[in-house]
Amino acid sequence: MKVTLKDGSSRDVQAGQTVGSALSALGLKLGSDILAAKVNGHTVDLSSVLMEDAEVTPLKFDSAEGREVYRHSSTHIMAQAVKEVFPTAQLTIGPALEDGFFYDFAFERPFTPEDLGKIEARAKDIVKRSLPVTRAELSKQDAVKLFQERGEAYKVELIQGLTDGQAISVYSQGEFTDLCRGPHLPTTGHVGAFKLLNTAGAYWRGDERNPMLQRIYGTSFPTQAELDAHLARLEEIKRRDHRKVGKELDLISIQDEIGPGLVLWHPKGATIRLLIENFWRDQHIQNGYELVYSPHVARLDLWKTSGHVDYYRDNMFAPMKVENSEYQLKPMNCPFHIMIYKSHLRSYRDLPIRYGELGTVYRYERTGVLHGLLRVRGFTQDDAHLFCRPDQIENEVSQVLDFTFFVLGTFGFTEFEVYLSTKPEKSVGSEERWAQATSALEAALKGRGVAYQIDPGEGVFYGPKIDIKIKDALGRSWQCSTIQVDFNNPERFELGYIGEDGKAHQPIMIHRALMGSIERFFGILIEHFGGAFPTWLAPVQAMVMSITDNQRPYVAEVVAQLKAAGFRAEADLRNEKIGLKIREAEKAKVPFMFVVGDREVQSGTLAIRGRSGANLGSMTVEGALDLLRADLKPVGKQHSLIQ
Numbered sequence: 182m183k184v185t186l187k188d189g190s191s192r193d194v195q196a197g198q199t200v201g202s203a204l205s206a207l208g209l210k211l212g213s214d215i216l217a218a219k220v221n222g223h224t225v226d227l228s229s230v231l232m233e234d235a236e237v238t239p240l241k242f243d244s245a246e247g248r249e250v251y252r253h254s255s256t257h258i259m260a261q262a263v264k265e266v267f268p269t270a271q272l273t274i275g276p277a278l279e280d281g282f283f284y285d286f287a288f289e290r291p292f293t294p295e296d297l298g299k300i301e302a303r304a305k306d307i308v309k310r311s312l313p314v315t316r317a318e319l320s321k322q323d324a325v326k327l328f329q330e331r332g333e334a335y336k337v338e339l340i341q342g343l344t345d346g347q348a349i350s351v352y353s354q355g356e357f358t359d360l361c362r363g364p365h366l367p368t369t370g371h372v373g374a375f376k377l378l379n380t381a382g383a384y385w386r387g388d389e390r391n392p393m394l395q396r397i398y399g400t401s402f403p404t405q406a407e408l409d410a411h412l413a414r415l416e417e418i419k420r421r422d423h424r425k426v427g428k429e430l431d432l433i434s435i436q437d438e439i440g441p442g443l444v445l446w447h448p449k450g451a452t453i454r455l456l457i458e459n460f461w462r463d464q465h466i467q468n469g470y471e472l473v474y475s476p477h478v479a480r481l482d483l484w485k486t487s488g489h490v491d492y493y494r495d496n497m498f499a500p501m502k503v504e505n506s507e508y509q510l511k512p513m514n515c516p517f518h519i520m521i522y523k524s525h526l527r528s529y530r531d532l533p534i535r536y537g538e539l540g541t542v543y544r545y546e547r548t549g550v551l552h553g554l555l556r557v558r559g560f561t562q563d564d565a566h567l568f569c570r571p572d573q574i575e576n577e578v579s580q581v582l583d584f585t586f587f588v589l590g591t592f593g594f595t596e597f598e599v600y601l602s603t604k605p606e607k608s609v610g611s612e613e614r615w616a617q618a619t620s621a622l623e624a625a626l627k628g629r630g631v632a633y634q635i636d637p638g639e640g641v642f643y644g645p646k647i648d649i650k651i652k653d654a655l656g657r658s659w660q661c662s663t664i665q666v667d668f669n670n671p672e673r674f675e676l677g678y679i680g681e682d683g684k685a686h687q688p689i690m691i692h693r694a695l696m697g698s699i700e701r702f703f704g705i706l707i708e709h710f711g712g713a714f715p716t717w718l719a720p721v722q723a724m725v726m727s728i729t730d731n732q733r734p735y736v737a738e739v740v741a742q743l744k745a746a747g748f749r750a751e752a753d754l755r756n757e758k759i760g761l762k763i764r765e766a767e768k769a770k771v772p773f774m775f776v777v778g779d780r781e782v783q784s785g786t787l788a789i790r791g792r793s794g795a796n797l798g799s800m801t802v803e804g805a806l807d808l809l810r811a812d813l814k815p816v817g818k819q820h821s822l823i824q
Contacts, residue, residue: 281400311370442558554704
C-alpha cells in the first residue's frame, strides 16, 4: 500500500497501519503540532487505519481543518470538566467555531462566573493529564443503551433521530464519553492555552418551545501568547459592538415594547441610512437598473407559486385572513419583481432587464438567534433581479461582480473571500441547466481574475451561486453579497420572451444583493469603523463650539455657511467649559471640531481639531470648507482578493 504526501514523496507501508504510523514512516515527527490528517481529502484522526493507497496531508493549527479539530477537542475537554465538577449536568451539543467553541448543557440553574472558574481549572487539569482520545463505533441500539445508562437524555434523543443500521461513533477520554463524528486530537495534552469566556442561554435545537439550556463559550490556542492576543482582540470587538456603539451614538434601538428583532432608526442613524440608500439608488441608475417598489404583503397563493410555502415556511410569519383570502408578509422581494416582468410581453431585444429595490421583508427568526442589527425580523434588502437570456448570464454576472467590488470598496472594504456554491443534494432543474449556470458563474469569476473557492453542495435549491465575504478592520469575515442563478422561478411563473426565431423562450433570473441588508450592513459598518464613520457618512460632520456667550453670533454665522455649502454642521453653545465640549464631540465621533473664541471672531478664523485629538491649526471659514471637501471622498475603491 502506497502512502503519498502532498509534496509527492511516498512510501510503501503495510495495510492496516494507522495514519500516524504512516506519517512517521514517511519521516515526520508526530509532535504536539500535528493534530490530525487529511486522507484522500477527508479529515481523520491520526489513529484512523489505512487499508488502501492514500494521499495523506498532516494537519496543524495553521490550517482551518486543523483548528476545527483542535477547538472541537477543546469542547470535549470543557464538557468533561463540567461533568466532573457538576455531575448532574446533561450533555447536548458542542461544536467548534471559527475562533473558539461552545457546549450547551441542561442544568438546573445558570452557570455563574465562579462556576466558570472551577470548570476552567478542571479543564486545565484534564489537559495536564494528557488523556488518550479513543474512537469506537456502536450500533444504534448499543449507543442508546450507553447514554441511557449515563442519564444523558438529550444524547439519546439525538441518537434516536439517526438512521437505523447506521454505525454511530463515540469518543472517550478517561471516564468521559460523548457522541461525536470526530475527528479529534490524539490526547487532551495536545491543547496548549485554554480559556472559558462567557455563558448564555440557548434553546434546545434553537426552538423557543424547547427547554432553555446553559451555553458556555470558550477558546483555545497552542500558546499563551496567541491566546493573549486573541483575548485583546475580543476586548476590541466588545468595544466596537454595534449594539453598544449604536446606543452610545444614539443611532438605533430595539425595544421590547415594539418587539424583538424590529429596529428603530433614530435621527442620526437615519441620516447615515439615507446616505447609504441615496448612494445605492444613484449607482444603480447609473448602472442600468430600473428602480421598483413592491407591497409588504401579498396573497398566500403567490408564495405557493414561488415555492416559498414549500421550501421556506418555517422562516415565514403566519398568514393573515383578509376578506376570506389569506395574505402573507413578504419574506422575499423576488415574486413581486417577477410579476412586474410578467406584466408585459417581452422580446429578446428587451433583455437584460434589471430591477432594483430597497425592499423591506419580514422573516420569523427565532428569539434565540436574534442579534442586534445582524439578525433581525424586519429588514431592508438591497435587492435586485436580472432577467436575461442564457447567453447573457456570464456578462451580467461579470458586471455584477464589478459593481459589487466598487460598492463595497466605497465603504472601505478592500479584502474579500469569494465562494462558488454548487448543486446541493435537494435541487430542482435538469443537470444541463445546472452545468450551464455553474459554468457561466465560473467563467465570470475567471474572466474578472477573481480568486475563489468551490463550496460544494452549498448552492440554493434552484441554482448555483456566488457568495462574497468581506473582511473588516479586525480581520473578521462577514457574508454580505450574493449572486444566484435561478431557472426555477421563471418556470414556476411561466415567464417568457419572444426570441430572434419568433418562438417563445424562458429567461434566466439572477437574484443579487450587494450589501445583503441595510440593517446588517449598517451593523458591520459600525463595528468596522468603531462608530468613527468617514466624513461622508458621519451624521454630524462638524461641530462648531463657542468658548463663551460672546461668540454666539459668529458661531451661528459659521454653521449657516457650512450648511449652505452642503455640510452637516451643528453648534454647541452650551454654557460649559470648552474642554468638556471637545471631549463630548470626540466621544460622539464627530470628524471635525471648530472652536471659536474672541481671537477667532476678531480674525475671522476657526481653531480646528480632529476627532483623534489632533490640533489642525487655525483656518478661515473657506479654508475649513476646503478641509471638509478634501475629506469627503469615500474610504477607498480598490480591493485585493484573498487567494
